Amino acid sequence: MxxxxxxxxxxxxxxxxxxxxxxxxxxxxxxxxxxxxxxxxxxxxxxxxxxxxxxxxxxxxxxxxxxxxxxxxxxxxxxxxxxxxxxxxxxxxxxxxxxxxxxxxxxxxxxxxxxxxxxxxxxxxxxxxxxxxxxxxxxxxxxxxxxxxxTGVRDTGVRDTGVDDTGVRDTGVPDTGLPDTGLPDSGLAPPELLFTEYIEGSGNNKALEIQNLGSMPFDLGRCQIQRYTNGATTFLSIPLTGTVAPGALHVICNTSIDVSTSCDQTTGSLNHNGDDALTLHCDGDATPIDSFGRVGEDPGTEWGTSPSSLDHVLTRQCGLTMGDTNPSDPFDPATEWTGRAWVSSADLAGLGTRAECP
Incomplete structure (x- = not known):
């Protein structure tokens, strides 16, 4: 101190x-x-x-x-x-x-x-x-x-519901019955985001694609990716940046990816391997909006067989409207993902397009 x-x-x-x-x-x-x-x-x-x-x-x-x-x-x-x-x-x-x-x-x-x-x-x-x-x-x-x-920051990470305080007087003045205004209810659009592509290729060829499924532009500055390495239960935080339009995609890549033309954001912290779990959080909520892998489990080198999370390009199945909000449940990429083995940097061509979902 x-x-x-x-x-x-x-x-x-x-x-x-x-x-x-x-x-x-x-x-x-x-x-x-x-x-x-x-x-x-x-x-x-x-x-x-x-x-x-x-x-x-x-x-x-x-x-x-x-x-x-x-x-x-x-x-x-x-x-x-x-x-x-x-x-x-x-x-x-x-x-x-x-x-x-x-x-x-x-x-x-x-x-x-x-x-x-x-x-x-x-x-x-x-x-x-x-x-x-x-x-x-x-x-x-x-x-x-x-x-x-x-300071008005949520103590539990749960968004303010706008429900009145308990009625206990905070300052000696009776509670007015009005909603708590310590952290204003902003009317911000709720996060409707989904991991739609995962790349774990050779070297630094690592990328994630996120789609905004909502009807409003979304400020990704409210969100972060958490990376859990080799079965760890502690994480590295990767803050997101930028705004993604309704239905549009945001691609975050490793800084040293071979081809960066489709990348909206780059960071050296996105260096996952096939046994690293990833979760997506917004507004400080502890429950993720979406997840990949199983937090706390070290699968060895990868989850799944074909497709797997190692040396693969995976795309999310079309039609999904909600992510995997339980990062502790069993994980097999084949349940919600399709893909192919990584061959070369040419496999980066599909990033940012969602061409697999006409």
């Missing part, structure tokens, strides 16, 4: 404990440093960058500068090799005599999303800066004076 003493000689415990965590941004693969900026009514209180190692969370304690009643804006920026990866901003205030915890969640859906002044990223889009953490404009209920502040 890092402590910044902005007011020397404070006799009480007045402070903010900024605790940063992430469900899908990995240290050090995705980020290796955090920049903390704290600005108050009297100006800048803190601007420091710290290298980070190991698992989340990473914390920083901030003491008041001139007044314990001063409101502050806290900006947390995650960096990789000095380059901005994801940023989140929250407004907060000190409570005399108490330490308040400010939970800041950095999510893969906000990777690469740059917001302007007075805005922060939530669920892949820019929204007004969160007020006091974004929970009913104040502090969570039952915390004896409001010691913990939630």
């Amino acid at each position: 890092l402590t910044v003493g902005a007011l020397a000689g404070c006799a009480d415990e007045t402070s903010l404990l900024v605790e940063v965590t992430s469900p899908d941004v990995v240290v050090p693969d995705d980020v290796d440093a955090l920049r903390f900026q704290v600005a108050g009514e009297s100006g800048s209180m803190l601007d420091q960058t710290f290298s980070i190692q190991g698992a989340w969370p990473h914390s920083l304690t901030v003491l008041p500068k001139d007044s314990t009643s001063e409101a502050v804006t806290i900006t947390v920026t995650a960096l990789k090799a000095g380059t901005l990866v994801v940023e989140r901003r929250v407004n907060a205030g000190f409570t005399p005599g108490l330490q308040r915890r400010i939970d800041v969640a950095l999510t893969g859906s906000c990777v690469g999303v740059m917001c302007g002044a007075g805005e922060t990223c939530s669920d892949g889009r820019c929204v007004p800066d969160l007020l006091d953490g974004g929970v009913d404009g104040g502090m969570d209920a039952g915390m004896d004076g409001g010691e913990i502040v939630d």
